[in-house]
Amino acid sequence: MVLISDELFHELWLKLLAFKKRSVYRLSPHYKKKFEELQKTLFYGIIRLDKLSDDFNFAKEWWAFFNKLSTDETLGMHQIRGAIFKSWQHVSLYYEHSIKKILDIIEANNESNGF
Numbered sequence: 001m002v003l004i005s006d007e008l009f010h011e012l013w014l015k016l017l018a019f020k021k022r023s024v025y026r027l028s029p030h031y032k033k034k035f036e037e038l039q040k041t042l043f044y045g046i047i048r049l050d051k052l053s054d055d056f057n058f059a060k061e062w063w064a065f066f067n068k069l070s071t072d073e074t075l076g077m078h079q080i081r082g083a084i085f086k087s088w089q090h091v092s093l094y095y096e097h098s099i100k101k102i103l104d105i106i107e108a109n110n111e112s113n114g115f
């Protein structure tokens with residue numbers, strides 16, 4: 001699921017800055033690495049809360065919400081996840097980049113297989 005909200009993005013960005021300042025040093029090596037990955041996606045206008053531990057309160061609320069959606073029979077009982085984007089332009093750039101990476105992989109595989 002794609003959520004686009006400049007206001008929510010900005011609010012979470014400020015909370016993440018505060019979280020980093022006071023709490024990131026207490027994270028396990030696994031979550032420190034994930035937090036570093038999160039910082040890279042922030043540059044592109046994306047907040048992926050799967051990169052955070054439950055020590056970040058918003059992440060707990062986020063996953064409770066999405067877990068509830070995932071068990072909703074009217075939605076087909078499928079796992080639902082999401083990311084917060086700063087704007088539609090950020091969504092477009094993210095998916096264009098992702099599609100290009102996939103096409104590059106396909107092309108490299110075709111070349112190595114003689115196609």
